[in-house]
Amino acid sequence: MDGYSRDDFDVPVEDYDFGSVEDVGSLIDQMSRAGGFTATKLANARDILRDSMENVGEEGVLNWISFPACLCATGTRGFFLEGLKRKSFNVVVTTCGTLDHDIARTFQEYFHGDFELDDIALGEEGLNRLGNVIVPNECYGEILENVVLPWLEEIEVERKEKDADNPWLGFGSVELCWALGDRIEDESSLLHWIAKHRIPMVIPGITDGSIGAQLFMHRQKNPQFFVDLMADEQILSDLTWPAKESHALMVGGGISKHHVIWWNQYRGGLDSAVSITTAPEYDGSLSGARLREAVSWGKVRPEAPQVVVEGDASLILPVLGADLFSQ
Numbered sequence: 468m469d470g471y472s473r474d475d476f477d478v479p480v481e482d483y484d485f486g487s488v489e490d491v492g493s494l495i496d497q498m499s500r501a502g503g504f505t506a507t508k509l510a511n512a513r514d515i516l517r518d519s520m521e522n523v524g525e526e527g528v529l530n531w532i533s534f535p536a537c538l539c540a541t542g543t544r545g546f547f548l549e550g551l552k553r554k555s556f557n558v559v560v561t562t563c564g565t566l567d568h569d570i571a572r573t574f575q576e577y578f579h580g581d582f583e584l585d586d587i588a589l590g591e592e593g594l595n596r597l598g599n600v601i602v603p604n605e606c607y608g609e610i611l612e613n614v615v616l617p618w619l620e621e622i623e624v625e626r627k628e629k630d631a632d633n634p635w636l637g638f639g640s641v642e643l644c645w646a647l648g649d650r651i652e653d654e655s656s657l658l659h660w661i662a663k664h665r666i667p668m669v670i671p672g673i674t675d676g677s678i679g680a681q682l683f684m685h686r687q688k689n690p691q692f693f694v695d696l697m698a699d700e701q702i703l704s705d706l707t708w709p710a711k712e713s714h715a716l717m718v719g720g721g722i723s724k725h726h727v728i729w730w731n732q733y734r735g736g737l738d739s740a741v742s743i744t745t746a747p748e749y750d751g752s753l754s755g756a757r758l759r760e761a762v763s764w765g766k767v768r769p770e771a772p773q774v775v776v777e778g779d780a781s782l783i784l785p786v787l788g789a790d791l792f793s794q
Contacts, residue, residue: 491789511774512741513787518772519714519739520555520791527711531731532556533723536564536676538780540577540597544569544657546784549792551660556716558706559661559668560726563676566647567611569657570678574614575606611677612684615647619685622646623692635691639698640670667706669699671722703730714739718780720746720754728766736761736768742775743783 481500488494499510523530532550539547550556571577580601589596593604625646626634648662661668673679673694686692707713707730715737717724724742731737746755757775761767776783 490793491786492793495786495790505776505778508774508776509783509786511772512743512776512783513790515714515739515741515772515774516716516787516791519716522712523555523557527709529558529706529710529713530556531558531560531713531715531727532718533560533715533727534565534718534780535721535723536562536568537597538718538784539565539568539572539657540600540602541781543781543784544572546788548655548657548660549788551657551664551666552654553792554664554666555791557666558703559666560723561668561670562721562723563670563673563679566644566658566670567607567677570614570647570651571602571607571610573651573653573656574610575603577602577606608677611681615678615681616685618647618650619681621650623685623689635693635695637695637698638693639695639702640673641667641699641702643673643694644668644670667699667702669703669726671696671699671726704733707731707734710734712738715741717742718784720744720752720756725753728761728764732764732766736766737771737773738768739771740767740773742773743780744775744777745779 480502481497483497483501488497495510495513498506499514519530522528532547534547538544551559568577577597578601580596580599582599584596584601586596589601595602595604595607622643623634626638630636644658645662645665648656648658648660651659651662653659658668660666673696674682682692682694703726713731713734715727715731717727717740728737728740740758740761742758744754746752748755748757748760758767758773762769762771767773
């Protein structure tokens with residue numbers, strides 16, 4: 468390991484000057500100079516993301532975003548919505564619950580609650596608690612069943628009209644998201660923009676949620692129905708292998724994060740990466756694994772700008788979005 472010299476450290480720590488803060492961007496600029504632990508990381512993340520968004524419309528430039536469903540039960544869904552509406556991200560990997568919450572909130576409201584509420588009492592009233600968000604039964608499972616099952620019948624007819632012999636070949640979660648989004652006219656819906664811009668949104672764990680249950684129920688009446696998960700992998704393969712640039716914002720961990728870095732190993736790793744997590748790394752989990760670990764697997768390039776911001780994404784993403792989406 469190389470040693471250090473006093474001359475290596477020549478950038479002084481500066482105090483915040485709140486009187487000169489004009490907007491969120493200028494506050495983040497001051498964070499980079501003030502230092503103090505996570506503030507520096509947040510400023511670095513903003514700069515990496517800004518650079519990654521510059522060329523996203525060019526041929527062969529991928530800008531991935533992955534995130535867990537829970538954030539879509541909160542107003543943080545607005546960050547993802549804005550990024551997709553602007554086409555700032557052009558590949559999405561998430562979990563089944565994202566579809567659940569996005570469709571449910573298109574037709575019903577979720578409500579503010581508290582982490583300390585009595586869960587037994589809530590259950591007796593048909594109220595589900597997601598952190599400090601309250602989701603009544605009629606605003607989740609019931610509305611999804613009433614809305615999605617008829618849509619699946621429509622999709623069944625459409626697919627069979629296209630190919631009566633093998634209607635489900637190629638019908639992966641990407642095609643499912645587009646088919647669902649085509650039926651949502653509400654511009655506050657992620658699926659609406661995913662479908663409108665034909666952005667591939669891959670759900671590797673498509674059966675792990677309420678939409679997965681609707682797919683299973685549809686199959687009971689239509690035994691030939693299936694979701695072609697390998698079609699999703701083909702789409703990711705076709706995008707990743709020839710990509711001249713590939714960048715990622717990975718919120719949280721689990722299957723969504725891993726699917727992003729897994730596919731990018733085939734091109735020598737991501738060209739830049741931002742990770743937001745609350746998970747520690749001492750248990751060896753993928754959610755807590757720092758990006759430097761991904762370098763050892765060839766999933767992030769050694770020279771790639773990268774930063775892990777530790778903290779709650781419901782705090783971090785709105786601050787980043789206020790600057791990144793300010794124009």
